[in-house]
Amino acid sequence: MSIETLSWVGGVSDGFLRLIDQTLLPIELRTIDCRNTESVWEAIKQLRVRGAPAIGIAAAYGMIIGIQNVTVNSLEKRFYDVAQYLASSRPTAVNLFWAIDRMKRCYESVKIKLHNGGAEEHTMILNELFLEARKIHEEDRAICRAIGNYGQSIIMNGDTFITHCNAGGLATADYGTALAVFFTAAELGKKIMVYADETRPLLQGARLTAWELMQKGINVTLICDSMAAMIMRQGKVNGVIVGADRIAANGDTANKIGTYGLAVSAFVHNIPFYVAAPISTFDLALADGVDIPIEERNADEICCGFGVRTAPEGVNVYNPAFDVTPAKFISAIITERGIINPVNKENIENLAAD
Ligand code: MRU
Numbered sequence: 313m314s315i316e317t318l319s320w321v322g323g324v325s326d327g328f329l330r331l332i333d334q335t336l337l338p339i340e341l342r343t344i345d346c347r348n349t350e351s352v353w354e355a356i357k358q359l360r361v362r363g364a365p366a367i368g369i370a371a372a373y374g375m376i377i378g379i380q381n382v383t384v385n386s387l388e389k390r391f392y393d394v395a396q397y398l399a400s401s402r403p404t405a406v407n408l409f410w411a412i413d414r415m416k417r418c419y420e421s422v423k424i425k426l427h428n429g430g431a432e433e434h435t436m437i438l439n440e441l442f443l444e445a446r447k448i449h450e451e452d453r454a455i456c457r458a459i460g461n462y463g464q465s466i467i468m469n470g471d472t473f474i475t476h477c478n479a480g481g482l483a484t485a486d487y488g489t490a491l492a493v494f495f496t497a498a499e500l501g502k503k504i505m506v507y508a509d510e511t512r513p514l515l516q517g518a519r520l521t522a523w524e525l526m527q528k529g530i531n532v533t534l535i536c537d538s539m540a541a542m543i544m545r546q547g548k549v550n551g552v553i554v555g556a557d558r559i560a561a562n563g564d565t566a567n568k569i570g571t572y573g574l575a576v577s578a579f580v581h582n583i584p585f586y587v588a589a590p591i592s593t594f595d596l597a598l599a600d601g602v603d604i605p606i607e608e609r610n611a612d613e614i615c616c617g618f619g620v621r622t623a624p625e626g627v628n629v630y631n632p633a634f635d636v637t638p639a640k641f642i643s644a645i646i647t648e649r650g651i652i653n654p655v656n657k658e659n660i661e662n663l664a665a666d
Pocket of ligand 1: 359362363364365405476477478479480483484488489490516554555556557567568569633
């Protein structure tokens with residue numbers, strides 16, 4: 313991809329966040345510039361930037377933008393207000409809160425070192441926070457590569473896999489999580505085929521995953537979500553790999569709506585089901601998936617997707633954006649630190665705890 317999913321443009325005190333507007337893909341590859349916190353919030357909310365790691369990175373940069381033009385006296389209040397505001401954009405992907413917490417910890421550690429309270433202090437805080445946001449961004453690139461390297465070992469030459477939603481370069485700093493596994497396997501010369509679920513209702517699979525895989529020359533076939541069980545029964549699938557938005561301490565995993573059904577189908581057909589995710593996606597404070605907050609989105613996404621009405625005006629709609637797959641249906645979790653197999657509390661704690 314010649315354009316980066318996210319990038320910082322300009323200096324620390326006057327720069328801004330540039331994002332690929334993913335709502336326009338695959339028709340148009342265009343960027344938008346976020347120069348205030350509201351536009352970062354809106355971009356996350358409207359899925360212009362989406363995918364768990366990418367929204368964490370966007371929020372980290374958003375916290376810089378939010379304190380660029382404040383006086384040193386109002387900086388602290390503004391910083392925490394911005395953190396709270398950005399945290400309200402989407403509830404499910406824990407990477408958002410993880411990145412905001414990291415920025416808060418950075419702020420607190422800089423504050424301890426500073427006492428003069430002048431303009432100089434503002435610059436130093438901004439610089440340190442910017443370095444932290446950059447670090448979150450750069451680390452994610454390396455994490456994706458490591459996930460790809462570990463994950464490729466589960467793919468044999470000639471395999472066919474299904475993926476759901478988009479866990480590619482568009483959902484991360486670069487390269488992806490689930491898609492990184494395919495990209496790395498292909499780079500190593502393994503011949504693979506990928507079925508991309510279209511991923512109702514917002515079509516991240518059709519619009520983004522199919523596009524990304526085609527860009528990288530990977531053999532991809534688009535299917536409707538409802539076709540996955542049948543092609544599994546027909547013996548056309550060797551495995552499933554998806555990304556994740558939040559993984560509880562026992563391995564229960566929240567990901568895009570439809571993932572749970574896909575995992576159940578894979579289980580019934582004795583097909584391995586893998587989750588690929590960075591350690592920042594684990595929420596060890598949650599014992600299991602029951603308490604993972606599930607975002608509910610606007611009814612129009614189902615009734616009037618992409619501007620075309622496909623259901624009667626006024627019909628009742630339920631639109632959860634994510635579901636939780638119980639750990640018992642997950643064969644292994646691929647992380648940047650290695651592969652968790654079998655998926656259980658002990659193995660997760662050993663690998664994911666700080
Ligand atoms: O609503 P979205 O498009 O942000 O949902 C994204 C997903 O469900 C991804 O699978 C997940 O965030 C992992 S991205 C590496």
